[in-house]
Amino acid sequence: MPNNEAASLPPTPAMAEPDTAPALPAEVPVLDSSAWREYRGQPGKATHNSNHLAVIADQAGVLRRCFVKLAPDPTLPTLLCEALGWVLAGHSGLRRADFAAIVLIDKERLAKSQELTAACLAAPGDLIPAWCSSAIPGQTVNANLKTEKKPGTQFHIDYKTFLNAADSRKIAAFDLWTGLQDRNLGNVIRHASGGYASIDHETLLHDILWGHSPFQPRNLTAWAAKDLEPKKFKAFKSDMARASAGHADALAKAESTLNALLSALLPHAGKRADALGFLRQRSQRGWLAKEIGVLDMGPKEDKP
Ligand SMILES: Nc1ncnc2c1ncn2[C@@H]1O[C@H](COP(=O)(O)OP(=O)(O)O)[C@@H](O)[C@H]1O
Ligand SMILES: [Mg+2]
Numbered sequence: 001m002p003n004n005e006a007a008s009l010p011p012t013p014a015m016a017e018p019d020t021a022p023a024l025p026a027e028v029p030v031l032d033s034s035a036w037r038e039y040r041g042q043p044g045k046a047t048h049n050s051n052h053l054a055v056i057a058d059q060a061g062v063l064r065r066c067f068v069k070l071a072p073d074p075t076l077p078t079l080l081c082e083a084l085g086w087v088l089a090g091h092s093g094l095r096r097a098d099f100a101a102i103v104l105i106d107k108e109r110l111a112k113s114q115e116l117t118a119a120c121l122a123a124p125g126d127l128i129p130a131w132c133s134s135a136i137p138g139q140t141v142n143a144n145l146k147t148e149k150k151p152g153t154q155f156h157i158d159y160k161t162f163l164n165a166a167d168s169r170k171i172a173a174f175d176l177w178t179g180l181q182d183r184n185l186g187n188v189i190r191h192a193s194g195g196y197a198s199i200d201h202e203t204l205l206h207d208i209l210w211g212h213s214p215f216q217p218r219n220l221t222a223w224a225a226k227d228l229e230p231k232k233f234k235a236f237k238s239d240m241a242r243a244s245a246g247h248a249d250a251l252a253k254a255e256s257t258l259n260a261l262l263s264a265l266l267p268h269a270g271k272r273a274d275a276l277g278f279l280r281q282r283s284q285r286g287w288l289a290k291e292i293g294v295l296d297m298g299p300k301e302d303k304p
Contacts, residue, residue: 024102025260028083029059033106033127036068039113043067050110050117056103056132064099069202070130072123077209078202080265082131084275085178085201087257091250092174092243095167095189095197097133105130133199137192142185162188163224164232167196169239172220174198176240176291177247177282181206184218208274209266221292237294244288251283 024030040053050070055063071078079102089096104127107116120128141162146152151159162168162185175183180203187200203215224236251258255276262272281287289296 023260024083024264025087025257027087027257028261029101030129031056031059031101031103031132033104033109035101035103036105036109037063039110040065042114050114050120052110052114053135054132056101058099058101065135066099066132067097067135067199068103068105068130068132070105070117070120070128072117072119072128074123077266079129079131080261081202081204081209082133082200083261083265084258085180085198085204086133087254087261088178088204088250088279089174089198089201091254092170092246093250094170094174095136095191095195097136097197097199099134101132103130103132104128131202136189136197136199138189138197140186141188141190141196143190145185158190159185159227162190162196163228163236165196166239168220168224169236170243171196171198172224172236173240173243173247173288175220176288177244177279178204179206179208179278179282180204181210181213181217181219182215183220205275205278208271208278234294237292238297240292241289241294241297244283245285247283247288248285251279 035057036054037057038055040055042052050072052068054066054068056066056068057063069078069082083100083102086096086100107120107123107126107128110116110120141158142155144152144154144158146155168188171183171188174180178201180201182200182203187198189197189199191197203210203213206213206215221237221240224233228236258276258279259272262275266272266275286296
């Protein structure tokens, strides 16, 4: 947090007072509004929120093309969930954006390029904190979806290819472990260089951090159950169980960063403990396998 602007993160129930707030971990820096260099449009069709693309200068001054998601309502855990999810995804071996940060967005500057939502206009002060992640090269799995009623042949191919890929099982296991609720196909990027990347971890630890929320539960395991043949679905679940064997280790590696994020962004100590307890319990050997009704087979390397 190099200057006093960053130190003036809006004091809110979700964000502790600046003078008492523990620093965010270096992995997820807070960048002041000068980091937002140039507007680059909106993803796809105009969105219901203030998501947009922008050129962002990182801590070292390197310019990065990023997606920026504004979090104007300080009572919602958007920034915390995104940050926890991005850190955990990295330690769990999921593909993710190379770079992420919380950036303070100057409302007036953004308003010159894009209409602000009512929530942004209503937010107090000149700056709105936002989650920022570098653009992953590729396309979302639903990029070729025509309409919900008539999705189109190419969408079906893309969707089935994803369900049959190794990464879909890792992502499904990650979501179940972390209580992520909104895994729609716009939240998975088919990476230009192969494999699939996970984005939008806003609903991570949903039942603890969101409680009652507007999100419709959307779940990859349920889709696989519906859209894969029984034998393939069984293999899907076995792969999920194998992926879960890495969760305890991922949590151990991520824990100090998660603690720093929770301390900085979640004032409620009880909820901090609940969040870590939830992740710890569900990362235990055998938990996920039992949950989805398969044998706990362990990672592939465990096999003789
Ligand atoms: N890091 C990223 N790399 C590539 N595309 C992204 C990235 N972040 C967001 N997007 C694009 O922006 C869309 C909206 O972002 P998302 O974080 O899913 O916000 P929302 O909460 O509106 O669903 C995604 O569906 C995707 O097309
Ligand atoms: Mg999304």
